[in-house]
Amino acid sequence: MDHAAHERPGSAGEHALQEVNGSRERADRFYREQVADHLNGHMREFVGRMEMVFVGTADGGGECDVTFRAGPPGFVRVLDPRTLAWPEYRGNGVMASAGNIVENGHVGLLFMDFVRDLVGLHVNGAAALLSPSEFAERHPEVPVETEVPGRRPERWVTVHVEEAYIHCSKHVPRLMPVPRNRQWGTDDRKAKGGDAFGVAASRGLGAHARRTLAQGS
Numbered sequence: 001m002d003h004a005a006h007e008r009p010g011s012a013g014e015h016a017l018q019e020v021n022g023s024r025e026r027a028d029r030f031y032r033e034q035v036a037d038h039l040n041g042h043m044r045e046f047v048g049r050m051e052m053v054f055v056g057t058a059d060g061g062g063e064c065d066v067t068f069r070a071g072p073p074g075f076v077r078v079l080d081p082r083t084l085a086w087p088e089y090r091g092n093g094v095m096a097s098a099g100n101i102v103e104n105g106h107v108g109l110l111f112m113d114f115v116r117d118l119v120g121l122h123v124n125g126a127a128a129l130l131s132p133s134e135f136a137e138r139h140p141e142v143p144v145e146t147e148v149p150g151r152r153p154e155r156w157v158t159v160h161v162e163e164a165y166i167h168c169s170k171h172v173p174r175l176m177p178v179p180r181n182r183q184w185g186t187d188d189r190k191a192k193g194g195d196a197f198g199v200a201a202s203r204g205l206g207a208h209a210r211r212t213l214a215q216g217s
Contacts, residue, residue, distance in 0.1 A: 087153030120167025
């Protein structure tokens with residue numbers, strides 16, 4: 001949603017569709033009652049116990065990507081009512097989301113509670129990438145050692161909050177967490193899923209390569 005170009009929250013496109021579909025009054029009520037320009041106390045508590053977030057980004061041309069980040073409760077840090085941050089660790093080397101942020105800082109975050117409250121929180125804002133040393137200099141109150149022992153971030157993502165609003169619980173499924181040994185930061189291909197969707201096989205990789213993916217060696 002773009003506050004800069006309109007007095008009302010939201011984009012020109014959504015405003016046009018509200019007029020066509022006769023939903024402007026309902027939309028204005030939602031804007032008025034639910035859309036905030038910061039994280040209030042309830043939102044900060046909610047983010048502080050979340051173990052996952054969906055991150056939407058786009059490159060300079062508008063091509064979109066959505067990724068998933070997870071960690072121990074509170075891995076996304078609420079630094080103040082208008083600032084969030086989370087650590088980024090070594091991954092597959094593609095860095096699609098980080099690359100998009102370099103080109104286009106607009107991000108959309110979706111935190112979902114599938115267990116207790118069955119509700120979600122949208123956070124839209126402006127993201128930036130910081131090296132560990134830059135982050136430590138700007139935010140010395142955050143411990144260098146993260147919640148995952150032995151892991152050090154390659155970079156931090158910070159988000160200046162521009163909008164925060166509820167994702168209603170009407171169709172949110174209730175899930176039950178079960179114990180799982182999560183291998184944070186592993187390079188084991190099998191532990192990461194191997195060739196679960198058969199892409200490598202469909203491209204004619206040899207038996208040894210497929211076996212390597214399957215075995216994680």
